[in-house]
Amino acid sequence: MKTFHLYRDKEACLAVAAAITKISTKPVMLMEVCGGHTVALQRYGIPSLLPPTIQLVSGPGCPVCVTHIRFIDYAIALSQLDKVTIATFGDLIRVPGSRSTLEQAKAQGRKVEIVYSPLDALDLARQYPEEQIVFLGIGFETTAPTSAAVLLEAQENNIQNFSVLSSHKIMPPAMAALITQGIPIDGYLCPGHVSVVTGSGIYEELAKKFGKACVISGFEPLDILQSIYMLVKQIENHAPAVEIEYTRAVKPEGNPRARELLQQVFEPCDAWWRGLGNIPGSGLRIRAAFSRFDAEKKFPLEIPEPKEPAGCRCGDILKGMAQPAQCPLYKRVCTPQNPVGACMVSSEGTCAAFFQYGHDR
Amino acid sequence: MAMIANSNILLGHGSGGRLSQDLFTGLFARYFHNPVLDQRTDSAVLQLSGKHLAFTTDAYVVNPIFFPGASIGSLAICGTVNDLAVAGAVPLYISSAFILEEGLPYSDLEKITADMAEKAREAQVTIVAGDTKVVTKGACDKIFITTSGIGLLKPEHIPISTGQNIEIGDKILINGPIANHGMAILSKRYNLQLQTDVVSDCAPLNHLIAAVLQAGCEVHFMRDATRGGLATVLCECVEKKPFGMFIDEALIPVDDDVRYLCEMFGFDPFYMANEGKVVLVVKRAHAEQVLAVMQQNPLGRHSTIIGEITENPVGKVGLQTLIGGKRLLEMLAGDPLPRIC
Numbered sequence: 001m002k003t004f005h006l007y008r009d010k011e012a013c014l015a016v017a018a019a020i021t022k023i024s025t026k027p028v029m030l031m032e033v034c035g036g037h038t039v040a041l042q043r044y045g046i047p048s049l050l051p052p053t054i055q056l057v058s059g060p061g062c063p064v065c066v067t068h069i070r071f072i073d074y075a076i077a078l079s080q081l082d083k084v085t086i087a088t089f090g091d092l093i094r095v096p097g098s099r100s101t102l103e104q105a106k107a108q109g110r111k112v113e114i115v116y117s118p119l120d121a122l123d124l125a126r127q128y129p130e131e132q133i134v135f136l137g138i139g140f141e142t143t144a145p146t147s148a149a150v151l152l153e154a155q156e157n158n159i160q161n162f163s164v165l166s167s168h169k170i171m172p173p174a175m176a177a178l179i180t181q182g183i184p185i186d187g188y189l190c191p192g193h194v195s196v197v198t199g200s201g202i203y204e205e206l207a208k209k210f211g212k213a214c215v216i217s218g219f220e221p222l223d224i225l226q227s228i229y230m231l232v233k234q235i236e237n238h239a240p241a242v243e244i245e246y247t248r249a250v251k252p253e254g255n256p257r258a259r260e261l262l263q264q265v266f267e268p269c270d271a272w273w274r275g276l277g278n279i280p281g282s283g284l285r286i287r288a289a290f291s292r293f294d295a296e297k298k299f300p301l302e303i304p305e306p307k308e309p310a311g312c313r314c315g316d317i318l319k320g321m322a323q324p325a326q327c328p329l330y331k332r333v334c335t336p337q338n339p340v341g342a343c344m345v346s347s348e349g350t351c352a353a354f355f356q357y358g359h360d361r
Numbered sequence: 362m363a364m365i366a367n368s369n370i371l372l373g374h375g376s377g378g379r380l381s382q383d384l385f386t387g388l389f390a391r392y393f394h395n396p397v398l399d400q401r402t403d404s405a406v407l408q409l410s411g412k413h414l415a416f417t418t419d420a421y422v423v424n425p426i427f428f429p430g431a432s433i434g435s436l437a438i439c440g441t442v443n444d445l446a447v448a449g450a451v452p453l454y455i456s457s458a459f460i461l462e463e464g465l466p467y468s469d470l471e472k473i474t475a476d477m478a479e480k481a482r483e484a485q486v487t488i489v490a491g492d493t494k495v496v497t498k499g500a501c502d503k504i505f506i507t508t509s510g511i512g513l514l515k516p517e518h519i520p521i522s523t524g525q526n527i528e529i530g531d532k533i534l535i536n537g538p539i540a541n542h543g544m545a546i547l548s549k550r551y552n553l554q555l556q557t558d559v560v561s562d563c564a565p566l567n568h569l570i571a572a573v574l575q576a577g578c579e580v581h582f583m584r585d586a587t588r589g590g591l592a593t594v595l596c597e598c599v600e601k602k603p604f605g606m607f608i609d610e611a612l613i614p615v616d617d618d619v620r621y622l623c624e625m626f627g628f629d630p631f632y633m634a635n636e637g638k639v640v641l642v643v644k645r646a647h648a649e650q651v652l653a654v655m656q657q658n659p660l661g662r663h664s665t666i667i668g669e670i671t672e673n674p675v676g677k678v679g680l681q682t683l684i685g686g687k688r689l690l691e692m693l694a695g696d697p698l699p700r701i702c
Contacts, residue, residue, distance in 0.1 A: 004624065010611065013684035043629070045686025107369060221684045337371075337380055347627075358677070358689025 007220030016225040017049040034191035035062030035348025042357035044221040057320030063139040064346035068272040069306040072097035085111040087121035088136040091346045118150040125162035137166040141197045144168040145258040148265035165295035173282035187213030187231040199254025218246035275315030314341035324351040402522040404448035415450035418509040428549040430560035434473035438480035441510040446567035447583040449518030456490035460505040484565035524582035531670040532648035537663040538614040543633030564637035579644035592631040608668035632693040
């Protein structure tokens, strides 16, 4: 229970940082994909321990941040329907859509409930049979299996007033898209929790086809420093590969049962990512067998063309092309109290993490 | 600024962090401003008939009303006693107003009242005035309490509340582990079944503080680290000042169980509420003596020196993290929300 002390040992962390400095000879750009890594990097002040050769950029791994503005617009439109209640994770309610937020919709009397799990949303459906409960399904391979399990349960129990608006996504196509879009990433700090489900195989293409270093990292400071060491070593030795640092949680084969659930309920589809655009095969669509629980099929709506807030550079920040301080809105107009872009809403968003931990690199 | 854009009051306006500050400066200070209020101290320091008085008020709306280690009643007394004590005053008299929701069990009110009496005895203050209102069911949540308090202070302690004598080199101390109160409340609110009880640190700090002042140590500033946690107090201490602060995170005591719970919720102990913790800024040469005096008191047994006032970063708090990294410590920006994944 208290093993995390080991992974925060100052002497050990400083020793690994020194080892990184020792082997690092050329400038490298490393991307941490997961928002959890972004927060840990900032919270522990890890960038201050690294040599100037190492540039860390944040990637598209915060589920709230990459949720496309059209999804928010759709959810708000759903909330305007009679007898519809939106059930959502808390972070999402403050994400600005084209014209409004779910929080504002709620303040205007629309029914928007915050839940901590899709199971809570299903409970709402059982509790209020006269109300249509729509769960906003966001997140990657980490959260999607829970949505799948809940959809299976809804089908087994024939719960007719429940559906999911799915914006679930999978990670590897986005990581590949960044490279094909020309972002000069040398190595990926790969997401730990996603990999618990997927295993390490999903990154093989990045290493083999694109020659990128890949290390699956845990979330403690010593994990992250050790992973950076492994990445730098791969790059310095011109030996890109997929390695697991987070061995206490991630097995190469992942969690087959969770993947089976995903397969059963979802199928791959093209998906829109904030900042990255439409990425083929990067989304998870609810299969036809479950279409009566698919909110987009159940409540087909015409949504006006979405529009991004003027000046917001979330898109570039999600691709590692800009740092928060380079956005004209950061800290001036866009703050955690009054977010303009999604990266400032979620605590795991790059802009929010930089703001909270006083880092303006 | 924030108020114009968000035209409704948000929960964050009461969290003790940045939004609360905006509300105070943008609204209350604008309408009420006067030389005393503009000092923005926990207690107002007033001169009446040749005596120096500290005067303060506080409202308590905690949910749940009973939690491990304390209740809304104990909080209402300790909070007000501590606001007076950190101004350098000896707390004397308390008034208390109750707003009760129709249907509140009488036995609950009695338990709360007994807790208040017990904490008042402990702090050696007298509850001398009060008022009660009952509102219809749903118009408030069980019970809200407002307490006000007055205390006397010696002329030489007047500068403590504004921190006007803080100088570079001063040492910063805290009287024990942080975040216990915030996590005790959360574990009760979410009904967590824990192997060990995380207990609120709710306690009157006036005797501990009096011991330090009576020892003749030069105290330049004190503040109790309540809502917004330790980070908020440290940031406020140097904000808009011509000096900064350096804090070593490794020196800040946090109980293992509390740290573990914080991890589970995704919270940072720096921002979690306390109800029995005081931050002291003391003359460098007196720091060890202050520490020794504090450690002799049961409420200060785990006191530590956590940092010092520095030239840089001006107006900011520099932090050395647990692993030796460097960053700035900022106030809590929004409302702490449990993470989703």
